[in-house]
Amino acid sequence: MRTARAAAVLAGLAIAVAACGGNAPTTTEPSASGSAPASAGGGAKPLEGVKLEVAAKWTGAEQKNFEQVLKAFTDKTGAQVTYASTGEDTGAYLGPRIQGKNPPDVAILPQPGLVQQYAEQDALKPLSDDVIKEIDANYTPYWKELGSADGKVYGVLIKAAHKSLVWYRSQAFEDAGVQPATTWDELVKNSQTIADSGTAPFSLCGASGWTLTDLFENVYLSTAGPENYDKLSKHEIPWTDPSVATALEKIAQIVGKQDFLVDGTSGTMQTDFPTCVSKVFSNKKGAMVIEADFVAVEAVNSGAKVGEDAKYFPFPKAGDTAPVILGGDVAVAMKDSPGAQALLQFLASKEGGEVWAKLPGYLSPNKNVSPDNYPDELTRQLGQTIVSAGESVRYDMSDLAPSAFGGTDGKGEWKVLQDFVRKPTDIKGAQQALEAEAKKAWK
């Protein structure tokens, strides 16, 4: 009796030890022993009973759309896929799981920089030949290069984002009687007119630092040109370079006026990404929001019809170059499992891309996914520009930087640009702060 109780206590302890030992060993393990295939789908599905976990940063509507793609994969192969949201900080989510030797099977990294970083830590599994074959068939070499480290292909870009857009509420433009701008000066002039009409022209998402880096990159690529852009991306020229000052001066023209910002500077700094979109399309407080194609999803959530109420124009030329900046999410395998490679192959395939393309807010870098699949005309045009874009297209600079500089809340470029929006007169100070942060990150 007594021993039994003691044994129970010890067993309890053992369970506690196991539970605390790691991030709850979920998924995969049970699949090895073939735990009871739940769906009676027949023997045609090759991965029946396999369980997979895929982690990505998407939430809300973007997550729902991705889950539909995963469902298509499940229908095809029979593998059960669970989705885990990493939140804004993908590195913070994956870091401990890699350390704890319990990573998800597939992770979708928001920055190519993370591919290099995790490859160095041996946390990634090279793609299988089947997947690479799929990539060769569907992608231009530029994209393949982006997912490689040390000559090995680890990742495949499955989702592209067009970051050189200005979204606007067409009613606000009609009321003010202005047309989409093609140059920066025109943009500033139109903004004054919109402000006079009683609507704040810009809804900036100051609380989400990455939106400010996107704004900076567009202006910088346009004013300084692609060559300087590449140099600054690799920190080959310092942030104290005069070309950076020129770009910041341009930005100061719009963030320096209280009338230009929805809720003024202090309100801007508390507005995070989707909220700034709803301030334009739902609350109708602002006229324009400068962000990527994925604004469409949030605009629809705010009750706006893309193409009618919500429209966009290409980011105006602030200098000699018309800027085209892309972002994108790279899928990598973190565990050696046939299921993981199969999922990556599916995501890289024409078939997977077309399932996704039919949902709003998605652009495929896959050249074989026909733009006809996109749900609306605007996305169709965007898809065309991405696939056929030439040499001057650049990848998002902050995503190429070490994440301590270009991808961390409250640190590095995000923080300095937020401080700059608070105090746009201090261009020199902002440059010095950027250079100091860059030196720390690139050492």
Added chain:
Amino acid sequence: MTERLDGPKVPPAQVAGGAAIGPAETPRTRRRLGPSPAVAIAFLLPAALLLGIWVIYPIVYSIIRSLFDANGSGFVGLGNYVSIFTDASMLTTIRNNLIWVVVAPIVVTTLGLIFAVLTERIKWATAFKLIVFMPMAVSLMAAGVIFRLVYEQSPDKGLANAVITTVHDTFSSSQGYPGARPREGDQSQVATQNGAVVTKQPVQVGQPVLIPIVGVKPAALPAEATTAKAPAAGNDVSGVVWFDFTAGGGGTSGQVDGTEKGLPGMAVEAVRGNEVVGTATTAEDGSFRFDGLPAGSYTVRLPQSNFQAAYNGLNWLGETLITPAIIGAFVWVWAGFAMVLIAAGLAAIPRDALEAARIDGATEWQVFRRITVPLLSPVLLVVFVTMIINTLKVFDLVFIIAPSSVQPQANVVALEMWRVSFGGGNNQGLGSALAIFLLILVLPFMIMNIRRFRRENA
């Protein structure tokens, strides 16, 4: 809290773990005081093992890790510790922690004491205590989400600002056209001066005044506003205040065009020298007229009150108020806990001491100040020290309540530790150094708690 309770909890665990072996061995040992070393070890082993795995090993490993760089391969000595104290943002972080440690424990303990003493005297004490204690049942993260909403800037969403603006608006209500401003430029007759809109040139009687205003928010334009008309010359001072913007563009700036609307309800003043000699209010079409002004030249002024923005409350989540705001949330969570502990201490105070003092003619304040508080001081100290430890390791509230743009200003050591280790920087060397720094900060208070605990048991 946990630190305090962990002490007494450990011995029972030993008993339970060792029970299987203990009793079988006792009869064989010789009679003497205390157990044999073998039994003692058997009893201690489970606890020692658990402590070793979850306390000693992580501490030792963190110390070692803190001496290495981000990759964990290069030895940097005390370099990580040096960078803690040389980095400007780290100094803000340490300053914030200081504010926390000084303010939060005092406020929590004081509030707890007040609640405990007051609840002794009210009828519904249990109900009251239950409500005040309730936040303890909410996880800190949920509390953070709640307070993020409470501190929302817009009074429509944020409770804190809703209360403040309601109180404020009962004393002074705002009206008019917030954010509107005159159409400036060389051709404009008016300019802004100290928030008011004034004519640049003196106005003569019989000369109509045009005051073009732009930037009127659609919501601020009253429904009764009608199309403005260019004023005709008369024999007094008159003019029009209108929204100089033709919907859909077009129109000439500075001139009253076809569809532009007047701005009704605008207060207008005629000023001569420094003296207001006449006041008027604009009509529905924006026109105004000063009756019976003697001939001469005047300045026409739209006082600032016309453009006063509605009071929007405090910017809780801004750079300056963020730390006090988060401390407020912390107090909300922990005040109930402090109250319960102090109330328990209060119940244990000998009533006769209080009654004796009262019979001797002491006032209630004197009883509280000279009898209750000194007798309660051991409990107060426990609460206070526990709160200090809690504030030092505060993390979730700051992480959730502060918008990411003000997190550098709201940062605390525990949050910084997580950020540099996992949140992007991936520098676990510096992170470990921060963890050790935090441990050193907490250590004196832990020792104080343990000492006191021992003294009590002795």
